[in-house]
Amino acid sequence: MLKAYKYRMYPNKEQEKLFFQHFGACRFVYNWSLENKIRAYESEGESISRFTLNKMLPGLKSEHEWLKDVNSQSLQGATLNVDNAFTRFFREKKGFPKFKSRKNPVQSFSVPQHYNVNFETHKIKLPKIGWVKTKLHRKYQGVEKTATVSVTSTGKFYISILIDDEEEEVPVQQFDENTTLGIDLGIKDFAIVSNGEKIDNPRCLKKSLLQMKVMQRRLSRKQTGSNNRNKAKIVVSKLHEKIHNQRNDFQHKLSFRLVCENQAIALETLNVDGMLKNHTLAQHIADASWSSFVTQLEYKAQRLGKTILRIGQFEPSTKICSKCGYYNRDLTLADRDWVCPDCGSHHDRDINAAINIKKFALDKQNLIGI
Numbered sequence: 062m063l064k065a066y067k068y069r070m071y072p073n074k075e076q077e078k079l080f081f082q083h084f085g086a087c088r089f090v091y092n093w094s095l096e097n098k099i100r101a102y103e104s105e106g107e108s109i110s111r112f113t114l115n116k117m118l119p120g121l122k123s124e125h126e127w128l129k130d131v132n133s134q135s136l137q138g139a140t141l142n143v144d145n146a147f148t149r150f151f152r153e154k155k156g157f158p159k160f161k162s163r164k165n166p167v168q169s170f171s172v173p174q175h176y177n178v179n180f181e182t183h184k185i186k187l188p189k190i191g192w193v194k195t196k197l198h199r200k201y202q203g204v205e206k207t208a209t210v211s212v213t214s215t216g217k218f219y220i221s222i223l224i225d226d227e228e229e230e231v232p233v234q235q236f237d238e239n240t241t242l243g244i245d246l247g248i249k250d251f252a253i254v255s256n257g258e259k260i261d262n263p264r265c266l267k268k269s270l271l272q273m274k275v276m277q278r279r280l281s282r283k284q285t286g287s288n289n290r291n292k293a294k295i296v297v298s299k300l301h302e303k304i305h306n307q308r309n310d311f312q313h314k315l316s317f318r319l320v321c322e323n324q325a326i327a328l329e330t331l332n333v334d335g336m337l338k339n340h341t342l343a344q345h346i347a348d349a350s351w352s353s354f355v356t357q358l359e360y361k362a363q364r365l366g367k368t369i370l371r372i373g374q375f376e377p378s379t380k381i382c383s384k385c386g387y388y389n390r391d392l393t394l395a396d397r398d399w400v401c402p403d404c405g406s407h408h409d410r411d412i413n414a415a416i417n418i419k420k421f422a423l424d425k426q427n428l429i430g431i
């Protein structure tokens with residue numbers, strides 16, 4: 062099984078310069094590859110493979126001398142990333158690959174091989190860069206795959222190393238109605254589960270989110286390009302990072318608990334396209350937070366042999382009575398609870414939805430079984 066290990070890096074000034082050269086060159090090659098792929102497709106309806114692109118790299122290097130200072134395997138890593146972005150686009154119908162900008166909050170380059178990790182000296186040797194101080198806070202065992210170096214908008218450097226631990230995948234465990242949990246992801250509460258539990262964001266995270274609202278408002282009042290605006294921007298970036306860490310910690314614990322306590326977890330498929338069109342900040346933050354939570358659930362489920370079941374995003378999980386199946390056409394977004402006109406059950410809107418998500422998901426399983 063593949064597992065990623067992430068460490069903080071502390072390059073010296075000289076190495077920092079080389080890092081940024083790598084970020085820039087890989088971004089350049091990525092955009093150049095993307096452009097070539099689009100052009101080939103538009104003019105001849107053909108696709109260029111990354112092998113063809115890699116063969117064109119020496120020519121590109123003689124046109125742009127500065128690319129020669131960069132690890133050529135990292136440049137090939139950029140062509141591979143473009144290829145992967147296209148595969149994802151065609152297979153999962155997720156957004157068309159975008160050009161990379163130097164303004165992206167995270168910049169990265171990959172080191173496919175020939176790096177060297179020394180846990181004793183806390184250093185990692187990277188081709189063309191040398192030994193870089195790294196906080197190697199935990200050891201791994203297994204075969205080293207690609208490493209990725211990145212920098213955040215607040216100037217922190219990280220390396221993420223992909224390790225194949227060569228362990229067999231855990232066999233998938235049986236599940237039934239009693240061992241499956243339905244989850245409805247909410248806005249007011251973070252998640253509502255079919256056994257009736259409502260899980261809220263932790264207090265520290267809510268406090269930071271509120272602070273963010275205030276900071277964003279302050280930032281928007283500062284003049285563009287002014288010193289004060291730049292200062293406020295740094296404060297906002299730091300707060301973003303804090304929120305990211307608090308959320309990560311919360312979701313880590315919650316997803317672990319839910320996956321441990323249940324054999325299967327049923328979810329609604331998130332509407333990624335709809336999410337991107339939604340402009341309010343609160344909604345945006347909630348969307349980003351849900352998709353990272355779903356990723357964590359999937360990842361942990363796979364490691365522990367549990368199952369994630371999904372239902373379609375258009376299944377009317379909120380409007381159907383989970384007791385008798387009555388379809389309540391008149392239910393509006395404002396109705397937080399309702400009484401079923403048919404069987405008289407009293408429903409909490411979100412808990413009812415979570416129960417339905419579980420039911421729909423299990424129903425589908427039976428159909429597949431037949």
Ligand SMILES: [Zn+2]
Nearest residue numbers: 382385401404
């Ligand atoms: Zn009913």
